[in-house]
Amino acid sequence: MRELIRSLVETYGPSGAEEQIRATIRAEVESFADEVRVDPLGSLVVRKQGSGEGKRIVLAAHMDEVGVMVTYVDEKGFARFTHIGGVSPLTCIGARVAFADGRVGVVGLEEKREDTSKVPKFEQLYIDVGATGRDDCPVHVGDAAVFVRPFVAQGTRLIAKAMDDRIGCAVLIETLRRLERTPHDVYFVFSVQEETTLSGARTSTYSIEPDLAIAVDVTGTGDTPECHPMAVELGKGPAVKVQDRGMIAHPSVRDLLVQRAKEAGIPYQLEVLERGTTDAAAMQLVRAGVPSGCLSIPCRYIHSPSEMVDEGDVENSVRLLLEVLRAA
Amino acid sequence: MILRELSEAFGVSGNEGDVRAIVLDAVRGHVDAVKVDALGNVLAFKRGTGRQRMRVMLAAHMDEVGLMVVGHDNDGFLRVKAVGGIDPRLLPGTILQVGSERIPGVIGVKPIHLLKKEEHEKVPKLEDLVVDIGAKNKDEARKLAPLGTYATFATRFRELGPTVSGKAFDDRAGCAVLVELLRGERFRFDLHAAFTVQEEVGLRGARVAAYAIEPDCAFALEGTIADDIPKDKDISPTTELGKGPAITVMDRSFIADRRLVRLLTSTAEELGIPYQIKQPGVGGTDAGVIHLTRKGVPSVTVAVPCRYIHSPVALLSLDDFNNTVRLMRQSLSRLTRRALEREGSETLERERSET
DSSP, rough: OOOHHHHTTTTTTTTOOOOOHHHHHHHHHHHOSSSEEEOSSSSSSEOOOOOSSOOOOEEEEEEEBEEEEEEETTTSSSEEEEEESSSOOHHTTOEEEEOOOOEEEEEEEOOOSSOOSSOGGGGGGEEEESSSSSTTTTOOOOOEEEEEOOOOOTEEEETTHHHHHHHHHHHHHHHHHHHOOOSSSSEEEEEHHHHHHHHHHHHHHHHOOOSSEEEEEEOSOSTTTOOOOOOOOTTSSSSEEOSSSBBBBHHHHHHHHHOOOHTTOOOEEEOOSSSSOOHHHHHTTTTTTTOEEEEEEEOOOOTTTOOEEHHHHHHHHHHHHHHHHHHO | OOHHHEEEEEEETTTHHHHHHHHHHHHTTSEEEEEEEETTTTEEEOOOOSOOOOOEEEEEEOOOOOEEOOOOTTTTTTEEEESOOOOGGOOOOOOEETTTTTTEEEEEOOGGGOHHHHHHOOOOOGOOOOOEESOOOOOOHHSSTTTTOOOEOOOOOEOOEEEESOOOOOHHHHHHHHHHHHHSSSSSSSSEEESOOOOTTOOOOOOHHHHHOOOOOEEEEEEOOOOOSSSSSSSOOSSOSSSEHHHHHSSSSOOOHHHHHHHHHHHHHHTTOOOEEEEOOEEEEEEHHTTTTTTOOEEEEEEEEEEETTSSSSEEEEHHHHHHHHHHHHHHHHGGGGGGOOOHHHHHOOOOHEE
């Protein structure tokens, strides 16, 4: 699974420009699926036919990642930029970013600032792609870039950019590959534009009209120095969401995940996330309403170029999803 | 010029009747069907020549930002609140039209002679301002402008040579572009035009319009921010006047469909029509809700750059306006169903090589 994760996290795919990551995922799933289609906004929908006695279930992981977008190129060829999704100026300083064609830029920080003890604003940062002026600058207003950071596996920890939510994509792909027989019609949705507006999952769910939906995404942890208190730790198993800022998990979905974890002896944690939300928030509001929940992979340093997850949590997420799909 | 009529019309969010009447009149005879929906959107349908079986939505909002009467003082002054994004710095001393009778009003301001030193440096808050319609007392003020009465700026449309000035170019400029497109030849596909309500207070009309239309793709037509006024640093203007229609790649409400952006930019380049990419990350439009409709709608926003929007007077370039109509017409003539298809590896490969 490590090679799958490496390939997913190192592929380019900021919100709104998911073509490359979609092609990567498509190649991984095509031979295991009964149907593969791309929705109008670009989400990849992969259907696995059930034996007929079960429900119509959506499992959603978003394939887009946070990034930056060029807003202006100045006379000397430096590119000003804004964020795509939740990015902090702090994690941008000194970072390298890559554009769709692989071109790399370095994020620089203006030296003359009124108060250097303050966190700089995006207006004080720029991307240097090595251009000498506006005319030879190879990047243009509207071009999107993502962080550059290689995948590292160290002990049981996996570190990379875009673990949010390529690790969810990896869990879905692995679940599909290992899924032999299920009563349920399962729709694996690799959604677009989660980081900005939760757009892909909402619209794909509208097409699918599921009986139940589970988002598979990362969540924060409370196990790092001086962090906000949160009862989720790396390595203690996948987290079953109770609620976050955008939704309250449907009790039946929450209980289903807990029940199956208990039965199979899979470690799990309960998650209450005080900041942030996932595709499930949008999916539960589609049409007449969809009972929705979330299986979360604990992750440190979310939205930074070095997001860290535990390999055991990833494996147990796959096992738990297989347990959920096993029986009606 | 339809823009003059539209600009001078009274149409604060939730009260778009005057604009609606002008739009209905302007498109009649040029469309195959037109109706007003439950929320007040004008939905006009122009059948295609049948060569491209798809439904294309073009949306422009009829409403403008303004004020609403929320109280009356004992001495006959009106208290108001903002409807949509109004900048209080611009209000003192401006002339308003109040209510359907268009009663003239002035936003009261203390004469400079009486200002204390600290008052010179402060911007009064909206709740401290009053509207003076010349009423003698509370009863008369109530009678002339009851609670809930709308007010808008009393700005006449003017031609200043290559530019024109007026109020409400956001989004009467978009409405005017849409009227021009409806008045032209048929396209190959079925065109569904939506003149929407209540954009400025939460993109409300467009949401239900898109649900009813069920389009295959959508274009929001706008009058957008041009902040090319002098600055002390070489930083980004949102858009610039005279540099052509502004195409949105990403704003606060949505990310545009890259294939539609490419259709617009390649059409512009091929025909030598000037265009600009609007500074990403700023503003929001009806496309923010249209793209989320039903199974999803690939969408993009195209705008006429306007200086000083949401103020008593905005300014736009007629060249930009005409180029926006031209770019839209030419791009739509090139739009095919195939351009929106994504199924199959062939399409994927093509997309991949283009990015």
